[in-house]
């Protein structure tokens with residue numbers, strides 16, 4: 001994403017440990033993190049507001065250090081977020097929060113702080129970003145990024161002279177809003193996009209192919225419920241089944257899974273630095289399946305047949321707005 005920030009292009013998403021995705025056992029979770037590390041999935045996406053995620057990174061780093069030596073820590077990237085309530089932001093508020101993350105994660109400098117802001121009517125987001133940049137100059141942060149900012153605000157931030165390296169946004173075969181404005185802007189300004197929701201919480205998988213429409217009760221994680229609403233807005237369950245069928249045909253041609261095709265499709269898009277895949281640590285893992293993405297090359301006819309189905313769907317940019325507007 002930046003010359004001194006190399007990441008694994010499939011990142012491990014830690015929102016799933018914040019609740020609503022099954023009981024997470026701390027010990028099992030940390031042991032699982034070691035397995036992700038061993039298999040090369042060494043980039044973690046987290047946030048100050050994802051329950052114990054920052055503390056898990058702290059524990060995990062200690063474990064790695066004692067098992068493999070301190071140098072091994074340099075092979076891990078932990079990308080956190082700062083998600084403050086909109087209010088007047090002062091340098092001391094920013095410093096206090098960043099120092100808290102440093103302590104929890106047991107690092108001397110944060111690899112990336114992805115900044116979220118709930119309310120554009122409150123203009124203090126620019127101050128917050130400037131103070132974050134000051135902390136970057138002081139060495140407490142290596143890079144400043146954004147999450148869920150729209151393109152117009154990215155322009156404002158750019159015009160204010162704040163240097164950002166990334167924006168984390170929802171981006172999947174279903175939700176192509178980034179392609180309208182954000183992708184060209186990001187390419188022009190060398191900003192990497194980190195995609196989430198690429199598997200729609202697991203709905204884009206064999207598990208849901210040929211299934212009747214699940215009720216909210218049947219969808220047993222917050223993630224599944226969130227993205228089912230996205231599918232409803234996109235075109236509904238029948239069209240989604242048509243899409244899954246096409247994805248399955250492509251997957252079979254390449255001897256991979258539907259999830260592999262969905263991730264690879266987004267990874268192949270311009271400006272996309274990585275796809276964040278949610279992990280339910282200690283409960284279930286898809287590491288060996290997801291590792292196949294690194295050897296998968298979709299061809300033009302694969303992409304065209306996916307796009308053909310999507311052309312029948314609603315344009316979410318028209319109905320929801322630019323990236324992040326679903327949060328505001």
Ligand SMILES: NC(=O)c1ccc[n+]([C@@H]2O[C@H](COP(=O)([O-])OP(=O)(O)OC[C@H]3O[C@@H](n4cnc5c(N)ncnc54)[C@H](OP(=O)(O)O)[C@@H]3O)[C@@H](O)[C@H]2O)c1
Nearest residue numbers: 013014015196197198199200201202205223259277278286
């Ligand atoms: N910035 C933001 O506002 C924001 C918002 C949402 C998410 N995120 C980030 O993005 C991450 C991704 O989370 P998400 O909620 O968007 O979920 P997601 O990545 O779309 O879906 C994750 C789920 O997909 C399933 N899965 C993964 N690999 C699979 C495979 N190979 N085959 C079949 N199923 C597979 C797993 O379900 P099972 O566990 O049930 O098997 C997993 O829990 C979060 O953890 C967080 O880091 C950020």
